[in-house]
Amino acid sequence: MATATPRSTTRTTRAAAVLAVSALAVAGCGSDDVSESGSDDDGARPTVVVTTNILGDVVDAATDGSVEVQVIMPIGSEPHDFAPSARQAEAMEKADLLVTNGAGFEAGMTGVIDNVADSGTPVFAFADDVEIVDGDPHFWTDPSLIDAGLDALELRLADIDGIDGAALAANIDAYQSELDKLQGSIEQAVAAVPEQRRILVTNHEVFNYYAARFGFEVVGAVIPSLSTDAEPSAAGLEALADTIRAEGVTVIFGETTQSTQVAEALADEVGEDVEIVELYSESLGDDGSGAETYLAMMTTNTELITSALSA
Secondary structure, eight states: OOOOOOOOOOHHHHHHHHHHHGGGOOOOOOOSSOEESSOOOTTSSOEEEESSHHHHHHHHHHHTTSSEEEESSOTTOOGGGOOOOHHHHHHHHHSSEEEEOOTTOOGGGHHHHHHHHHTTOOEEEGGGGSOOOTTOOOGGGSHHHHHHHHHHHHHHHTTSTTOOHHHHHHHHHHHHHHHHHHHHHHHHHHHTSOGGGOEEEEEESOOHHHHHHHTOEEEEEEEOSSSTTSOOOHHHHHHHHHHHHHHTOOEEEEETTSOOHHHHHHHHHHTSOOEEEEEOOSSOOOTTSSOSSHHHHHHHHHHHHHHHHHO
């Protein structure tokens, strides 16, 4: 078994109107196809199925072709309530290893994941091997936690027949070096933002790990919850509008997988030229988006955040 080297790791009325448009948000739904980030070679390599496209890219890049990686959630899907098709559930059960986010993130897949585990398929949950804070499953917004999770994943992958442990260790180590470079570039970009302007208002509570790692303060969220399945209240939106005014916030950071209508109505309510900037939070972006991979997504998000806060 290969062993990885661990790494450090009139307001009320307006608010009611804002609430009314929240029902127009569109949720993601399952796809009949298992999308693949690795090529299909008729089973010549072990198969690893990954629930989210973000972690699917990480696993694919970190293993560098040593396994066939299949991804369940397509680009642009809303992962909190995503439900896999029967075909996808079958692929999960037949995998040599199922990799999940964990910490309750795949709420719509919990039953399927439990059934897969009961069938005897090995299951690896990233969240079980990183430091989760207050039940928040969005650990990937801190690259150092992806780094830590890969150390544990390497041990699980090395147990699978047909995997070259030495090659796997070298591939994962190379990707972890890329994660180190990513963190350095993010730190450099954030350093250009005055400390008093490093304040975030987000669509839902998705960037807490990013904020803690890179020196931001999250002062509120349109949906004050770790899941987009929750709904904002009129009182909560009114309080958030007050916070935005008091803090001098000029940007609300939305998400590419969620409607921005509530955030836009909130920005209109504040009336202080507050803009909406969409970030890639729970899904990678399409080709040409600048967020096609995890590394690119984190870089693009940082560019969007720092540019908006420096303007």
